[in-house]
Amino acid sequence: AIDWFVLREDRYAPLAADAAGWYRSEVFPGLWLDAAAMLTGDLARVIAVVQQGVNSAEHAEFVQRLRREQEKRGGEASR
Template identity: 55%
Template sequence: ERRHNAHPEIKKAELIEGVVYMPSPVRHKKHGKPHIYISGWIAVYAAATPVVDPSDNATVRLDFENEVQPDILLRLEPEQGGHSRISEDDYIEGPPELVVEISASSVSYDLHTKRRVYARSGVQEYIAIQMYEKRIDWFVLREGVYEALAPDENGILRSEVFPGLWLDSVAFWADDLQKILAVLQDGLASESHADFANRLHEQ
């Protein structure tokens, strides 16, 4: 963190298991555009669920050897049952409930080293979007181990931690943002989302 602050020209650097990683230049179709789609998807969910706290490329301090900067994250405050907090210097400390990483390929450190770190740290859901393979792995933490969340017959993935957060994987790969947001609206109209939002407001 000290080295990063000494070089403000560096926009993103991560400490993973004690090793500093700096990403390659960002491509439009393989990162920039899908990043906007997922950002919008999360933002719409947050607008309909005001107690949740989204962030984009924020530094997350998981432990002394791991400071990550996921593409997108969604968290709850401790009083709502969340496991992270905002430090005095405005960083996230502890595991967010959900993180999203957009990777060019499955060989990326996102899908292997970072997955182990996220599981060990207690990140409840980890979405790994692999652009070259056209694959979305949505992992759910169960008893300390990630298990892949299965889509339904229509290719829709549904969060277990954030009820109503539905992602149409078919629409995502078809570059159909309208359909992505329409399916999310179906999730937001579900009884499970209404119950979740009401429960958060009561806490």
């Protein structure tokens, strides 16, 4: 089994998979995991789902938000 947790109000709570059985990160938009594929060793499917997440609109918005924050800080990468 795969358990995914999210921090809510100073406590970790389980994050439920969606109807497709995928976990979708609330902190890192576009980070998606097909738990069944991971557990059965179907790495091609795992990678395909990860790529779908990375190619999603929510991930693109997340990347743009990170870029804006970096520009506000003078373009320096945080250490």
